[in-house]
Amino acid sequence: MTVLLEVDGLVKHFVAARSVFGRPTAYVKAVDGVSFTVEAGKTLALVGESGCGKSTVSRLVLRLIEPDAGNVRFEGRDLGALSANELRAFRRDAQIIFQDPYASLNPRMTVSQILSEPLALHDLVPAPRRRERVEELLRLVGLEPRFASRYPHEFSGGQRQRIAIARALAVEPKLIICDEPVSALDVSIRSQILNLLRDLQDRLGLAYIFVSHDLAVVKHIADRVAVMNLGGIVETADAEALFAAPRHPYSRALLSAIPVPKPQARRGRIVLEGEMPSALNPPSGCRFHTRCPYVIERCRTEIPPLLADGTGHATACHRTAELPSPGAIVPADGGFSPVLEKLVAAFSGGTEGAGRVGVDVSGTRPSAV
Numbered sequence: 001m002t003v004l005l006e007v008d009g010l011v012k013h014f015v016a017a018r019s020v021f022g023r024p025t026a027y028v029k030a031v032d033g034v035s036f037t038v039e040a041g042k043t044l045a046l047v048g049e050s051g052c053g054k055s056t057v058s059r060l061v062l063r064l065i066e067p068d069a070g071n072v073r074f075e076g077r078d079l080g081a082l083s084a085n086e087l088r089a090f091r092r093d094a095q096i097i098f099q100d101p102y103a104s105l106n107p108r109m110t111v112s113q114i115l116s117e118p119l120a121l122h123d124l125v126p127a128p129r130r131r132e133r134v135e136e137l138l139r140l141v142g143l144e145p146r147f148a149s150r151y152p153h154e155f156s157g158g159q160r161q162r163i164a165i166a167r168a169l170a171v172e173p174k175l176i177i178c179d180e181p182v183s184a185l186d187v188s189i190r191s192q193i194l195n196l197l198r199d200l201q202d203r204l205g206l207a208y209i210f211v212s213h214d215l216a217v218v219k220h221i222a223d224r225v226a227v228m229n230l231g232g233i234v235e236t237a238d239a240e241a242l243f244a245a246p247r248h249p250y251s252r253a254l255l256s257a258i259p260v261p262k263p264q265a266r267r268g269r270i271v272l273e274g275e276m277p278s279a280l281n282p283p284s285g286c287r288f289h290t291r292c293p294y295v296i297e298r299c300r301t302e303i304p305p306l307l308a309d310g311t312g313h314a315t316a317c318h319r320t321a322e323l324p325s326p327g328a329i330v331p332a333d334g335g336f337s338p339v340l341e342k343l344v345a346a347f348s349g350g351t352e353g354a355g356r357v358g359v360d361v362s363g364t365r366p367s368a369v
């Protein structure tokens, strides 16, 4: 295994309010101590609800914004210590594609111009050979070379995302951050783009950071998953291990909310109890404790560290050791709450007709300010 990217203790707080004298009086703790690694040629998915800090992590990794603390190392080199020239080279190695390809493609440029621009900017291909390279890039993403003279508005959403992928590939990157790359696409098109990304990874040895709130999508693409909640990672594991047995109560809630393909599978809905936390004023201790069915006193005051178990699975929960399987959970206060009972039954497969239990996290989006 070759580690391509190491993120260590990243922190980014945004000023949310200032006094009349301009002094910051409140901060949004968008990213608050995030660490992970990405292996060359592999996919790390960063998942969590909207507002948990995924996009801020992406911008920090690409050095589009400066962290308040922590560092990012790419191929062993600290990005914070790079010279202007080295940073330019890094900007070639690490690319990003966005949710809405239409917004990221210049509507006044033809596909040929869009794809030639990075080739010229980084002086990669001499002008007479650029047309050939553009056609090669289009073929690589499954588009016909004759499309080169067209404008973005002449394409469907899926085709536009292919153009955005081709543009990212033009500079021969080692890492692509895919920020919700299929969320804006029709469901029927999503798997085509996911398959394309996987195919390109196999052929070109690309690493991806795949940012998504959609675990059903992540399941198809990720090698490893990092689950984020309110600016911090609560669990990280190989994708297979996480989907087979999520450990953190928040991961369990997220996973149980994946749509069930079988219409006959009955679903209950559980609304996580507790007040809605905010990144502006996050809860003390474990940031999930206000919504966690397994909360104990310690969770309210002590931030649980992300502890690895030696198998590559790490969890930030004071009760990790007590939650080996959801069927063996010891209630915190001497009795199962109705919520916990349903959750236990669902995860241990105990209750007739329980099928899958959906935990409604939709109403609990952390507010920005």
Ligand SMILES: Nc1ncnc2c1ncn2[C@@H]1O[C@H](COP(=O)(O)OP(=O)(O)OP(=O)(O)O)[C@@H](O)[C@H]1O
Binding pocket: 014, 015, 016, 028, 029, 030, 048, 049, 050, 051, 052, 053, 054, 055, 056, 057, 213, 279, 367, 368, 369
């Ligand atoms: N430039 C900024 N100034 C102030 N607050 C910001 C800024 N950028 C992000 N935030 C806040 O930081 C928090 C994390 O935002 P971020 O966009 O990283 O989350 P996210 O998980 O990517 O969400 P989404 O999926 O909705 O994009 C949010 O509360 C957001 O409002």
